[in-house]
Amino acid sequence: MSDMPFPTPDQAVTRHLLERQAREHPDDLYMRFQDGSEWSFAEALDQAHRAAGALKRLGVEQGDHVFNWLPNGKAAVRAWLGTHMLGGVFVPANLAYRGSLLRHVLWLADAKVGLVHRDLMPRLAEVERGMLEKLIVIGGATEPVDGLELHDEAMLVEPGSAGDLARPIAPWDDMAIIFTSGTTGPSKAVMCSYAHMWTFYHAAMPAMIGRDYRHLAHLPIFHSGGFGCLYGQLSNAGSVVLVESFKTDQFWQIVRDHGANTTTLLGAMIPFLLSTPPSDDDRNHSLKSVSAVPYTADVKAFTARFGVGAFAAYSMTELANPVQSPLDPDKIGVAGRLRPGQHIRLVDEHDIEVPEGAVGEAILRCDQPWTMFSGYYKNPEATAEAWRNGWLHTGDLLRRDADGDYFFVDRRKDAIRRRGENISAYEVEQEIRAFDGVKEAAVIGVASDKTEDEVMACIMPSDGAAIDLMALTDFLATRLPHYMVPRYFRLMPDLPRTPTQKIQKYALRDDGVTADTWDREAAGIRLRRERIG
Numbered sequence: 001m002s003d004m005p006f007p008t009p010d011q012a013v014t015r016h017l018l019e020r021q022a023r024e025h026p027d028d029l030y031m032r033f034q035d036g037s038e039w040s041f042a043e044a045l046d047q048a049h050r051a052a053g054a055l056k057r058l059g060v061e062q063g064d065h066v067f068n069w070l071p072n073g074k075a076a077v078r079a080w081l082g083t084h085m086l087g088g089v090f091v092p093a094n095l096a097y098r099g100s101l102l103r104h105v106l107w108l109a110d111a112k113v114g115l116v117h118r119d120l121m122p123r124l125a126e127v128e129r130g131m132l133e134k135l136i137v138i139g140g141a142t143e144p145v146d147g148l149e150l151h152d153e154a155m156l157v158e159p160g161s162a163g164d165l166a167r168p169i170a171p172w173d174d175m176a177i178i179f180t181s182g183t184t185g186p187s188k189a190v191m192c193s194y195a196h197m198w199t200f201y202h203a204a205m206p207a208m209i210g211r212d213y214r215h216l217a218h219l220p221i222f223h224s225g226g227f228g229c230l231y232g233q234l235s236n237a238g239s240v241v242l243v244e245s246f247k248t249d250q251f252w253q254i255v256r257d258h259g260a261n262t263t264t265l266l267g268a269m270i271p272f273l274l275s276t277p278p279s280d281d282d283r284n285h286s287l288k289s290v291s292a293v294p295y296t297a298d299v300k301a302f303t304a305r306f307g308v309g310a311f312a313a314y315s316m317t318e319l320a321n322p323v324q325s326p327l328d329p330d331k332i333g334v335a336g337r338l339r340p341g342q343h344i345r346l347v348d349e350h351d352i353e354v355p356e357g358a359v360g361e362a363i364l365r366c367d368q369p370w371t372m373f374s375g376y377y378k379n380p381e382a383t384a385e386a387w388r389n390g391w392l393h394t395g396d397l398l399r400r401d402a403d404g405d406y407f408f409v410d411r412r413k414d415a416i417r418r419r420g421e422n423i424s425a426y427e428v429e430q431e432i433r434a435f436d437g438v439k440e441a442a443v444i445g446v447a448s449d450k451t452e453d454e455v456m457a458c459i460m461p462s463d464g465a466a467i468d469l470m471a472l473t474d475f476l477a478t479r480l481p482h483y484m485v486p487r488y489f490r491l492m493p494d495l496p497r498t499p500t501q502k503i504q505k506y507a508l509r510d511d512g513v514t515a516d517t518w519d520r521e522a523a524g525i526r527l528r529r530e531r532i533g
Helices: 014-024 041-057 074-085 099-109 118-125 153-157 194-203 224-235 248-258 269-274 297-306 380-386 425-433 469-477 505-511
Strands: 029-033 038-040 065-069 089-092 111-117 134-138 149-152 174-179 189-193 214-217 239-242 262-266 289-293 309-311 334-338 342-347 360-366 392-400 406-411 415-418 421-424 438-447 453-461 488-491
Touching: 014 041, 014 074, 014 224, 029 041, 029 224, 038 041, 041 074, 041 153, 065 074, 065 099, 074 089, 074 111, 074 153, 074 224, 099 111, 099 118, 099 174, 099 189, 099 425, 111 118, 118 134, 134 153, 149 153, 174 194, 174 224, 189 194, 194 224, 214 224, 214 248, 224 239, 224 262, 248 269, 262 269, 269 297, 297 309, 334 342, 342 392, 380 392, 415 438, 415 453, 421 425, 425 438, 425 453, 425 469, 438 505, 469 488
Parallel strands: 029 239, 065 089, 065 111, 089 174, 111 134, 134 149, 214 239, 214 262, 262 289, 289 309, 453 488
Antiparallel strands: 029 038, 174 189, 334 406, 342 360, 360 392, 392 406, 415 421, 438 453
């Protein structure tokens, strides 16, 4: 059984939480920004009312979706808090989206009102925008866009109030829609309730999120791990240091300057920090513990060098941290043990449980209602498929040892993970196939020396076609986020196939980077994240 009762509205609903913290801890620090400015809980409530008033004047009502396409910063926080003060649904999107990916998430968003940074407006102007009608533009004036009513960001800080609601906000109401990476097809829109997010960041992470912690939030707000930490610290009356993004050369100085004592380090972040030259200041900081995923030998080296504790975990946007470890577990690769109130089975392709020690797909359910995702918005087929036989199918392969510890092994889904970002092979393949001369493409992940994966594209040209791989790279760079553009390209006369003509990606993975593979980075082509703002 669960070790925590179902949350009340006062415990889980953002509006009520902010009102309560502002009443009980008005002058306590809630949020510190990279420029050193701060909001107490009382100031955050005032900012939330001002933003809510602005959204209300644009027609946002309880239950409406509000699109957020902003970098980490005050405007994004205002967008989140203002949306929730009105009982709306916060819909953040990846800043790297463009082209067909952007068009798809805008269709899924079902938002008439949004907040967008000026630097992103040219991309928005190029695509169909679903229901979007009105935008608050952050970062300065921009060119008009046909069909969009544009407003200046100054309206976010004008005096205003959320006012009364048509009905109370309930813990089972949707608080956010978070887009998946589209691991088996186009990105899905995960519906997250207040109870779901509360369970993740209040009940499931007591050693990382809480009153005594100051969490360094460098994950983007469009990730559940970025947005959720802001909410988690609000629910616990803790504080947050919000910065634009993770930067290796600035990480420790930010920790020291702002007194952060917890953070989350994903993927290649720890190897990047380990690659810096040793210094007498390696232990001169306030950081006490990190959530480290995956829990590799590098994590052990990191904790030894910098004097920081580390936790392991297994979760995904649809879940609420069902598996977690104690501080500094001994076993490399461990994810942890099942926490109370969660149920897990490791099964084969027929949902039959595999023996202890064998690898199986993790399927889960929990005791409390509404503490996992509520479904995929506008995709009942995917929701039904995920929940078949009454269990949520994760598509992730795990194993359990005799001690009850779980280990993440691989993804059954066709997914790639690079530098902390989940990448849909399907979406990359769609863009490659749009290039002249490409007959077929298969995208896979190959091992990276920075942990996780590099993206590799295996391409079958059309009959007689000569494909210029540098031109293809340039083409993809205009249509995909920088992290999705393959590093490796291999031209092949045909792709390995099953008797039913499905591409055998396992065979391509087994081949890996071959002698005839072209490496764009070796050719001097490196793609960087576009700085917004």
